Amino acid sequence: MVFLRRIFRAFQYRDFRIMWLGACVSTIGTFVQQFAQSWLVYDLTKDPFYLGLDLFLGQLPFMLFSLVGGVFADRLDRKKMLLCSQVIQMVCAFALALLFFLHVVKVWHILTLSFLVGVGQSFGGPAYSALLPTLVGPEDLANAISMNSIQFNLARIIGPTIGGLAYTALGATWCFTLNGISYLAVIVSLVVIKVKFVPAKTQNSVMKSMHEGIRFIREREGLTALVVLAFCTTLFGFSLSGFLPVIVRTIFHKGPETYELLLVCSGAGSICGALIVAAMERLKGQGRIALMTLSGLGLATAGFAFSRWLPLSCVLIFLSGMMVMASASLMISLVQLIVADSMRGRVMSVYNLAFRAGIPLGALVMGKMIPWWGVSKAVSGFGLALVGVAVYFFIVLKNTGTFRKLA
Template sequence: MTPLAQRFSPFFSTTFAAFRHRNYRLWFYGQLVSLVGTWMQSAAQGYLVYELTGSAAYLGYVGFVSGLPSWLLILYGGVIADRVSRRTLLIITQTVMMALAFVLAALVFLGVVQPWHILVLAFLLGVANAFDAPARQSFIVELVEREDLTNAIALNSTMFNTGAIVGPAFAGLVYALTGPAWCFSINGISFIAVIFALGLMKMPPKPAPVNRSSAMRAIVEGVGYIRSEPLVFTLILTVFVLNVFGFGLITLVPAWAVTILHGDATTNGLLLSARGVGAVICGLLIASLSGSRFRGRMWSINSFILPLALAGFALSTWLPLSLVFMAVTGFALIAVLNNSNAMVQSRVPDDLRGRVMGIYSLMLLGGGPVGSLLVGVMAEHTSEQIAAYACAGILFLFSVWIWFFRPNVRQMG
């Protein structure tokens, strides 16, 4: 081994500790390919909706409809994730998502797509996500040893946001050259990678649940656990607030690219990719620190950086500066959300993991649609910039509340 390799070997062995596990490697690479396609569709769909309607509010409607099934079904999805093979459940949900992507591509290829088609398909995709998210969130513990769990969660964030860099940028190019249909087609094809990876995994047998109480009683048990653990409750509440006022604002990026920055589909892709760059940098940093005790402090500092970055983004009308603020926003969002996930997962008992992560996923996926609707309507009746200032102000006040009334969060390791 060369001296340079020896110098960096401890860094790589720490940062990529979860890669020691074959099943995790399969998951990572399969999901990475699929997520590039998912982000391509997300970026292209938002810009297509804005082209068809010219309405910032309609962007919010699509986001809201896609998340509505989370409020209706995701807690039940968490119960299912505790009772059946999570790998099998993921194969089913990923296959459904693939089919929906191909349907949207076909509608655009045929030249018959209408805004209501996108609303219906977004709702159906939300149904699939309601069962996919709890299984996906709780599946990681089956792929790695317990000591590598925080590292695996951080690398998952890096994987997700690498897709968020490549996907929107690629979508902007493909959209400009060929239109949105090929963006949706590539997304459909990309699901093959993760389905194939799941099929190759060798999973240990899953023990049967200790009891088979009714779904409602099982959900109540999960809620009861969260209510009895103030730190877990605070972290899950934070996930909801950040998704309403942080990711909710991301819904406006297609309108922002056109009305504020006077750009096009490529500008939209660059803004979304910049957020992903910041998020990937943060994910790698957290992975490299996964064995340290800095999570609470990193969480608290970035809870203040986030609203300041959003306010800076709202002030900027120059694309390069907007990209910088968007990257800082992505960094801060992941610093808070990723550490929240790791701190929750390190505390929840295995027999409640699916249900607790179902509630976590409800806040994660359910908050965004509420924010999309709220921020979209606010932007429609005021302006995109006023909506951004409002989100930044609310997040700042929430961070102040956490700092003074939940000081134990920043002491968490």
């Protein structure tokens, strides 16, 4: 009982419990829509290019506007900013449901709405990242971040399951409608919670405020290293799941059921990794643990690339999912502990941009490497590169103030 209380200790805070539940319901709705939207785009176009374009347009606003969103998260009421973001995304979901119900939906409608949802997320993301630490005490921040990771991974498993059932039984219209309804959970939670943050008044321009955030990262020991590590983690460590269909078909010569099995193993590992971090008290040497976890992720990825025995591959992808989530949770909690609250929105926008930018870039590079090297060598190369990054930071930063700050 005491162990369980330690794992879930962030839930002792009323506002965090409410926000967690609202975010979990909304994220489930997002995955329900993603399931139906992918099928709809392909049904309308019969061209896989538009699937990639839809994903790209959904990510593009984050790349363009998240730094500006970070500035606004430090200048404006974060709760109201997040409310506006959720309303934008809810309207887009209901608009797509209406277009499909009326049988007038075109692919350009979907692409446009994906871009608008991305715009909402690019401002809502920094606001949410900055809001989360204000809901718990500093000693429970790492636990709260782990709990937040758990809700995302639970939604990643539950959402597509509900999406598949709703799509088969009720049709795509209800998938989009359910997502629209799910945003009400976040909106209600935001209305109910009490946020202590009061934005400081400033006459600085948006560009000057952005420069202040970047300068803060450069001057504060440990932050630059964490931003670089975040980028390298997603660049080399997140590409495996995107190319699982290639491994399933070319190495195991199996069908979708094996792909689903490996995804479930990865998701289960992610939840376990988040639970392990949640159970940890704030440790001395947390930076070292993060680097060791990254090394383990790289080795598990390399081992998975050359495995030809499915049970071993299931174990290795479980371990990689666990270490992905553990390392990500450890690093983001270190960032949140280092940063000042007045700079939190800007710093988190830069960190999140680095974290997310590595995913499409890594996928693009690996997509080019696979035809040259083969999928096993390409995936293992990425895994060993991640080990090299972790070892580099451990050796170079070992005796510096930066490493002590990471610890």
